[in-house]
Amino acid sequence: MRSAHLLTVCLLVSLAITVVSADVAADPDPSLADAEDAFAALERSRAMLVLVDGEPVIQRVVDGPDLETPVNIKSLSKVVIGALVGAAIDRDVFAGTGQPVSELLGERVPEDADARVNDITVGHLLSMQSGLARTSGANYGAWVASDDWVAYVLRREFVDEPGGRMGYSTGNSHLLSAALVEQTGESTLALARAWLGAPLNIAIPDWLQDPQGIHFGGNEMRLSPRALARFGEMIRHDGALDGRQVLLADWIEASLTPRTRSRFNNDLYGYGWFITELEGYTAYYGWGFGGQMLYVIPELELTAVMTSDPTPPSSGTTYLRRLEQVVSEHLIPAVAAQSS
Template identity: 30%
Template sequence: MDTMDLSPLTASIAPLNLRSCLISRHGRLVYDHYREPGTAAEPARINSCTKSVLSALVCIAMGRGQLPDAATPASAFFPRLAADSDPRKRSITLEHLLTMTAGFEWTEFGGLNSFPRMTKTPDWLDFVLELPLADDPGTRMEYNSGNSQLLAAALARAAGMPVARFAEERLFGPLGIEAYEWETDPQGVHTGGFGMKLRPLDMLKFGELYLREGEWSGEPIVPRALAVRSVRPFIESEEPRRGWYGWHWWSDSYDAAEDAAAEPGETDSQAADGGSGAEGRQAPALAYFFAQGYGGQFVYVVPSLDIVVVLTADKWRTDRPPGNVFRKFVAPLLAAELRRAVSAG
């Protein structure tokens, strides 16, 4: 029987004006909060969580032999990379696109402001492919929604159908996801890095799929080896982002002692107590991987506790919730559960 106490969460998130907060454990919904009654039925923007959905579709296509393996040069789909005057572009692989390490000169927002510039051009693929390289492929992560658009285009060509139709047949259909919306670029390619709308419960299903390493109702949807590989840390992100990046998935860990020590006003004894078991044994850090979208859209997967957490928000322009909702309000409760499990074990 699940005895995890989530009652403190309700009071904690009340002032945040979250659109939704859902938690499942062992495949069962154990906590659900919606700001408004109709929220559950309404698809809403998941922003860059779209990237993780695209990752799943890429893995499915690779498993079916429609896309080649991740080490394949991207020039197999975009020949101009091989013809470019910079020979380094020939070494860009599908995995470099998935891990944001292709090396293109890019700043998503601010600086070069590449993402808004791309979306204002008549051909997004041309815009990305013509960019110079700032780094050797595979050496540095630079968050880049242009990489995602290249992957979406490659998937559409390999599958011989629009990305959304492929999703309906191979991912959304099996998961029972029917209510969704998905934008396209000027050429009709579905947006790989953003532009999808889903319901919170369908986001939870997607997280459950990855908690089960690609399996749904006993059937393999995403090949297990690729599902596991896609969420594995590949490269560490740079400030101000934290965590590691995989194949369009993030990963990180929460250490109660470290986080408590970092909070102003915490005493050393409080910090130390946060990370130890009842009998003085140090609890392991709470490891998790997650899909992340601008403005508070998240799908967190915590394998050690068999838990999925979905957070959504829609007030980021006028009343933006803190970006660390999970780490500040949810992770401490999960870490306490992990400490209890260590003590009991």
């Protein structure tokens, strides 16, 4: 009896050691809390809102206003301008992405502009392939200090042919805003509120205008994280939300189709959207100065908004990669683990 008892005790101890050893060796399950903490640890972080299958799984304010308050989304505005172009095509305001922008701008095209301006299409502007010298980066200050932003862009020298290499320039997006105004007689603000704000049930506050009263195309818009999340959900659902088709599904597909590649971060680029692979999943994202981000990963039913301090200076692609690490190393594994 005594020998049998000792054998039983030894077996139990051995089993316990084996279980403990297995627990120590195994990697801990990825958690959404890890993703939240990784974002909060970044020095510029403001707010993080993550939806999975339409339900919020992370709602975190690190610094600044709450999730309902509009904030400056900087160049993330370009995905909104792209959506407005899609709505304009759907309403026959624009003929399509192959339409020359000079037809839409009319007398706003300066007489001394290079003749190749007539070869720039709506699609070229959306994909940053106008061929015109950039107005972003070091050229930004002189452009926004000019007395006619549209004419300034169209007078820029050609550094490539229209449809050539990508040259990221907010001037391209601003031409689209001007074209919307020229063709409708309405402000870009009014169109954004009617075509996007009302159907998505989101607030779109007024934002900066150029000297001619044209709302800045592709910069300085203000949207709340919750509004951005609803916009992202509409994109994820092929242009529909809450049973309403806001944009044509064909336009969403066209917007997310790679057209060129960014020379800054080497990611693909569509119509206002960057496209990359993260942990084996295709991720579409809009990116604004300072770290204003909207990620849409359809395969995981994931929409993620991250806002950051927009105050210059910003480390640009370096900070982008740190935000991307939050998504790829923490958020995606956590969501994938929950869905498996």
